[in-house]
Amino acid sequence: MKHTLILAATALVLAACTQDEPAEQGNALPEGEYPLELTATGMMQAVAAPFSRSTIDSDWEGVQNVAVQVGNETKVYTLTSSGDYKTATLTSTNPFYWTSTNETKTVEAWYPCLTTLPETWEVPVDQSAGMPADKDFLHAKQTIAFADRNEAGLTFGHCLAKVVINIQQSDYLDSFGGDLSVLLTDFLTRGEVDHNNGSIYIEGDRYSKGASITPHRLDTPADGAFASYEALVIPQSCYVDPSRLSAIEVRVGGAAYKARISELTGLGISYSFQANSVHTFDITVKEEGLEVSVDTGSMTWEDGADGSGSVVL
Structure with missing residues (x-):
């Protein structure tokens, strides 16, 4: 009888551990159903013509793509500006996905949209006609938790x-x-x-x-x-x-x-x-x-x- 009770208690302990494990790991999300999408406030300025600018101020007009990196993988996200170009939505046809309810992602993004972060950067000596949009280098990096995904955000900074x-x-x-x-x-x-x-x-x-x-x-x-x-x-x-x-x-x-x-x-x-x-x-x-x-x-x-x-x- 004692042997049976010990076995029963052991089974309960094992069951409790099995039930606790998913809570520690988070609930798995359906594959391919929770894309990582981003919104950002304006970091650029209005442009007079495609790929040129008269000033370097604060909106996203003229910007089409931003590079987004999670882990060691980089993907191209399309930037869609709001009517006043002060905010923009970043989406992708091949996005990163959330896989768990307790997942965190370290998201790094930069513009111009290059495959990898450059080792050097240059500015043109003749800026009389305006600074080309792709010569201003912007960068952001933020660790975002799934639970905080609606409040967390990226903060871009000018590297020049x-x-x-x-x-x-x-x-x-x-x-x-x-x-x-x-x-x-x-x-x-x-x-x-x-x-x-x-x-x-x-x-x-x-x-x-x-x-x-x-x-x-x-x-x-x-x-x-x-x-x-x-x-x-x-x-x-x-x-x-x-x-x-x-x-x-x-x-x-x-x-x-x-x-x-x-x-x-x-x-x-x-x-x-x-x-x-x-x-x-x-x-x-x-x-x-x-x-x-x-x-x-x-x-x-x-x-x-x-x-x-x-x-x-």
Whole structure:
């Protein structure tokens, strides 16, 4: 009788373990019925024509595909924008699927839609016509649980830095009738892409050769400005080598005025152009030279650095 009771108790213990196991593992979901779909807020801006842009701001117009990676597999997701291009839905004809109610997925996404994350990144030296959409690099990475799929979201960030130059109104400029040009000199145009620690950032090689970047002149200048310019640059420290430093050059008529970044910021060679940040320089051109005020703190890319989205099924 004792032997029988022991066997019965053992059977109950085994049954309890068998019943608890699915609860620990989660309930399996029907195969192929729960696709991973994503929504994201705007990270891009309106474009004037396909694959070109006049500014780099905050909506998804002109973007068609985004690369999405789960584990070691990358798939192409189609991006469908809302009417105002501020939000977008990411879907795929060959999506990733949820397989269990307690599953978590580490989702990584980037634009432009490349098969693999690049090892290096470059910006064009001539941005006068606008920055091509596929030259701005966006990246997001988020671990999402099935249970939190409706609340969790992706946060995209720009891996480049944006420079804004506002040339202020002045009698000196008026006397030349708008004969004005701006150049960023000794800036890095190529950087290494770092994939460590779950984040992506681009850092320029301080020993590589710099180049002159022609920024885009905006159709509508900032308030109080005679003209405004924008450019995307590789994140970098102003210190490149002992013989040269990054600078802003302004030409009015036949006269050229140059201000080194390290000198006009007051931070010396410690000043850096940071990824995901706007660096704004307000410049007044006078006959005797340039008068510059600088946002030395560098602000987050307004309406373009942060985004959130939710996973929906």
